[in-house]
Amino acid sequence: MAETIPFKNLHSREYQGHKKKVHSVAWNCSGTKLASGSVDQTARIWQIEPHGHGKVKDVELKGHTDSVDQLCWDPKHAELIATASGDKTVRLWDARSGKCSQQVELSGENINITYKPDGTHIAVGNRDDELTILDVRKFKPIHKRKFNYEVVASPAKFTVIHKPI
Template identity: 75%
Template sequence: MEGKEDDRRRGGGGGSSTPGMNLKNLVSREYFGHKKKVHSVAWNCLGTKLASGSIDHTARVWSIDPHGHSKVKDIELKGHTDCVDQLCWDPKHPDTVATAAADKSIRLWDARSGKCQVVELSGENINITYKHGGTQIAVGNKINEIAWNKTGDLFFITTGLGGL
């Protein structure tokens, strides 16, 4: 399946809030495929594939040509029965993406074949992240954000009560 693509050249007043970063000649691309709002996007570890998760119950993986010379190809990942709230790529395997959804499951997808493994959980899953080495996945259902430190020996969560 090929996604629809729209190139737009973005520029602004030539200024930038980041010193040394020129955004004047930045090119952005818009990809179409989801039927409803997108909740999450993430790049794989090689920067060659972009995954998106949507309230249309699907995730998509876009194979990106960084030079823009070929058509963008995408694969639709179907299986969730509720919105895909967040996704993340395995930091060691550029074709493995994990999705967390409101259907109380997480899915580990092979982005080449579209096949997945399903893990059923007890709550709606709104956050998911891999440990840096790719050995563990953390999933949260009543927290705002989750993150590992670079060495993987500390794990942080934020809650709606203002805690970290």
């Protein structure tokens, strides 16, 4: 059974850094870092300390030329994060250095991204209802499929939602 945490025991904190609206947030697999992706064409990595009240350390991930619409952490490596952008690229980043280690350009504006639970593949959905599977080792597309439906990716499954054509 899932642990219940009373809201009265939780604390909130505001993190500032993005210049425009945030589209996506995600925790890394160890729960120590929170990432955010924004319309300002950047992603940020926030080092989260459970009871820290000092200055928050963040790393800015710069390189996309359009909004960072979604991001996801590698499920096995707490320092690797992938971003999907409207600039048609998917990028893999080292969260410690803020450097892009891999990049691939796909055929459309990317809006959904998720890792396979074993960390070997990434699924990317775009605005044209196309699903692309990337091999993480080679960072190359290995499968692409166009749908007549909207594809929504989640870590556990893919959901296909009927979309009028």
